[in-house]
Amino acid sequence: MKKINFIQKRDWILFCSIFFICGILFCMTLFFKKEGNRILVEQNGHIVLEVSLNENGTYVIEENDYRNELVIENGKAFMKSANCKDLVCVHQGSISKVNETITCLPHKLIVYVAGGDVSDVDAVVN
């Protein structure tokens, strides 16, 4: 039986080019990363909570049966508990850099860090 080789030369070109693209994207994100000041929480596309990242506190976001407990501690925000099924949001750890997010897809909830000061509404649209 003749040996079948399913690997083509263009596979390696593909591998290298995608690896290269990943490298560029990572460099870009590292370059633009900076500490944020505000935590915004959006549910169903609406902002439901906006707090400063510099004040410690515990916030409970409730809508219908959805419940998420967000904790801000020492300039970092993390999801302490939630009653969703997969708990992906709780496992995502803490965030503090601009544009980093915690998402809870079953609850259509997204927590993200933004720059600027609290109630600086214009900075939301960037």
Added chain:
Amino acid sequence: MKRHIAYLGFLLTLALVLSYVESLIPIFVRIPGIKLGLANLVVVICLYTFSFKETFIISILRVIVAGILFGSLFSILYSLSGAIFSLIIMMLAKRLRFGVIGVSILGGIFHNIGQLLVAINVVSNYRIGYLLPYLLLSGLLTGTFIGIAANTLMPHLKKLFEFTR
């Protein structure tokens, strides 16, 4: 087709077992949506052995049954969009004469991209798009791994499936 059904059933079972094995492996990365995609191995092998239609059926059934068994109704939605998206891309890649590794890399990447697009739609916030480089890299690595595995497996399975055509 009649004779294929037994083999398709066998492949579907294999895919479900691999999904189960995968659910046992803990993931140490905190990025949501990253997984090994072992079941993709079956889809890749199926794509090279059977027709596109049969692969499509296997892929859809695998996602639905695995979702009911090990996931939630919600995870089915994401996996389904990712699976269909990646399958179409894989078929095109195969037509374009990419090898197994190329096909499975593209499959892995576009599975992640499909899921990300649905996620962006659900939370209606483009910000989770910042996960894209992580998802691309994970799709690349797992896709390569699956491709190498499929490349090693297929010459042996060819013997098994030879008389089906």
